[in-house]
Amino acid sequence: MPSSEPRPSQGMTVGRQGDGPALEVRNLVKHFPLTKGIVFKRTVGQIQAVDDVSFELYPGETLGLVGESGSGKSTVARTLLRLHEPTSGEAIFQGQDLFKLSASDMRAARRDIQMIFQDPYSSLNPRMTVGDIVAEPWRIHTGILPRNEQRGRVSELLELVGLNPDHINRFPHQFSGGQRQRIGVARALAVNPSVIIADEPVSALDVSVQAQVVNLLEDIQEEFGIAFLFIAHDLSVVRHIADRVAVMYLGRMIEVGTEEQIYERPVHPYTQALLSAAPIADPKRRAESERILLEGDLPSPADPPSGCRFRTRCWLFNQMRDEDEATGGNRTEKCITDDPRLEDGGFDHPSACHYPQERHIIASAEVDRVAAVRPDDSKMVVRDDREIEDAVKKEEDAQIEAAEAKHVEALESRKAKTIDET
Ligand SMILES: Nc1ncnc2c1ncn2[C@@H]1O[C@H](COP(=O)(O)OP(=O)(O)OP(=O)(O)O)[C@@H](O)[C@H]1O
Ligand code: SF4
Ligand SMILES: [Mg+2]
DSSP, X not given: XXXXXXXXXXXXXXXXXXXXXXXXXXXXXXXXXXXXOSSSOEEEEEEEEEEEEEEEEOTTOEEEEEOOTTSSHHHHHHHHTTXXXXXXXXXXXXXXXXGGOOHHHHHHHHHHEEEEEEOSSOOXXXXXXXXXXXXXXXXXXXXXXXXXXXXXXXXXXXXXXXXXXXGGGOOGGGSOHXXXXXXXXXXXXXXXXXXXXXXXXXXXXXXXXXXXXXXXXXXXXXXXXXXXXXXXXXXXXXXXXXXXXXXXXXXXXXXXXXXXXXXXXXXXXXXXXXXXXXXXXXXXXXXXXXXXXXXXXXXXXXXXXXXXXXGGGOHHHHHHHHHHHHHTOOTHHHHHHBOOOSBOSSSSSOBOOSSOOOOOOSOGGGSOOOOOOOSOOOOEEOOOHHHHHHHHHXXXXXXXXXXXXXXXXXXXXXXXXXXXXX
């Protein structure tokens, strides 16, 4: 299909049999206007942060959402909670389209869909005690728990997440990064959500603490049957907790499958490259493992490549091009002109590649549960809606400023190239 034609749903999904989905996302699109100019801003393009993404999240499952920085993972999460308004698409939750809810109905829905996320700008409210932080959702969503029962319940929640209830009057700075994350989890659980969206909940933590927090989330999920959308850069972090994994690239979902399908039998060249990049602690295994180099940076979502968005970095594309040059073939033409849909290309799970092929990268036991470590482990927060909106706004402003210059540059260099060529 030529890439200029409207795309039908990418929404082929695999999920748990039996239960209906807790959340069903159909053809989600979120484009941000790309503006130029300091005083007189004018729109010079669109940042296609999320482009036609569909998936289902089943009760009690964890769906890992993985992709490089800038692939659109947080935009999916934030748009679902209407922290960004979607460009188009549907998100069906409890029989209603979240995107059509009034502001007050959306506030009520946010009680059932909690978000745990990493905010690079600030930490848990430093002036509130842990007890107040965990109890705050009951003040936002009134009528859940009588005031006189709240303190007892906070203690129970702290115990549940592995914190000492005697520390109820302490302030956030008195806790380590991992403990603060536990406070965030307790806070999210206070309103008995049916869905938790966790945006990089462990990537700010030390490697040693990451596994503990992932284990905690897993235990909680098992106990309460909550559906988790667990976002991470790193396939190895998600493997431990995910039932299914969805891989994103440049605003698109490019492969979705069960944990086993993605890790043992990936078919998309990008998933294979990501898996091959997973760190392996054991030097012997590392030496034996196959490494696929993922060259270059993610292209600008303001100017994605024609045809397959991954083609500019695709090792299979390069391999086929070299082979075709020798044999006179032309297989890569399709990659350049046709936008591959997410569909089952003869394997047992969908991928968005014209030439999907199974490739075993490393055996399951060989994937270590190690993730990228970031220097500051103190910035994991869970907030109420107003705080989320403020934090997101601040983050967005900084992000937009930094990203826009890059996207404008990409767009202009493409235009200059086109002029040169004509
Ligand atoms: N508010 C915004 N305005 C303009 N562009 C935005 C905005 N938010 C995100 N973007 C752009 O959308 C694209 C996807 O960003 P997003 O934050 O969703 O990626 P991500 O996969 O979460 O990355 P990371 O792993 O770094 O968190 C990026 O190019 C980003 O610059
Ligand atoms: S469609 Fe072509 S360029 Fe895209 S991932 Fe498949 S082989 Fe690579
Ligand atoms: Mg993100």
